[in-house]
Amino acid sequence: MTETNPATRSPWLINDDHHVELSCGACNATLDLADPASGVSALCFDGHAVEGALWRVTLGERPQLAESYARGADLVAVYDPTEGFPFRTRLVWECEALDRGVRLTLTCSVQTHLLDTSPQLGVASDLGAELIDAEQRDADAGAMPLGARWLCRGGAAGVACFEAAHPADLSGALIEPLGAEGRRSLGTAFLEKGVICCGRLVALVLPPDARLADALPHYERFVAAELPLTT
Structure with missing residues (x-):
């Protein structure tokens, strides 16, 4: 079941139940809710196209999309349990x-x-990962929040993208540190029946000259926000 976008100019436009177009400020992108492993792709910021995808979510081999809708600034997708997940x-x-x-x-x-049960799902990003200035990355190392990184930044990328996990989820082992391929693991060692397990991520898409000082105020606001309702 899919609800139509409200007349309040949601940045999300759902076509054919699962193909989604994002238009927000200077940013455009696409998603396929039937294939969450494809991530937020075809990202374009201020006319600059960025290769790769943000947040490829793995929900088993054949995720079953049960419901999707746009509600204001939110895009929501609900998936039924499957044999593999x-x-x-x-x-x-x-x-x-x-x-x-x-x-x-x-x-x-x-x-x-x-x-x-012990649910584990993977979230991977390969958004211009090779387009990072090594000197800038090293300069940020001491002030970079735990679980945060630059996915891309600099003139070659035409965009800067800062990504981070919520520190409360990190401390609760819900989001493990990044592996060698930039893949996050969301989950918990034990999940009781009926209990909801959550993991949260933030990405800031900024001009290529952005510095960590530009990203941190928005990251801190993300950290301070209340956990959204998940029922």
Whole structure:
């Protein structure tokens, strides 16, 4: 079931139940909700196209999209449990235009009817990962929040993209540190029946000359925000 976009100019436009177009400030992108592993792709910022994708979410081999809708700044997709991934999964993307960029957030929540489970889902990003100035990266190392990184930044990319996990989820082992391929693992060692497990990510799409000082105020606002409702 898919609700139509409200007349309040949602940045998300859903076509054919699952193909989504994003238009927010200077940022445009696409998503295929039937294939969350394709991520937020075809990203274009201020006329600059960026290769790769942001937040490729793995929900087993054949995720079953049960419901999708746009509600204001939010895009919501709900997936039924499958044999390979026996969890009801809810993904919520939120987009907000900033003075000099765009803020995207992703909230992943899982719930199960089983008694003893250990849900794990992967979230990977390969958004221009090779387009990072090494000197700038090293200069930021001491002040970079735990679980944060630049996906791309500099003139070659035409854009800067800062990504971070919520520190509360990191401390609760819901989002593990990045692996060698930039893949995050969201989950928990034990999930009780009926309990909702959440993980949150933020991405800031900014001009190529952005510095960590430009990203941190928006990151701190993300950290201070209340956990969205997931029922």
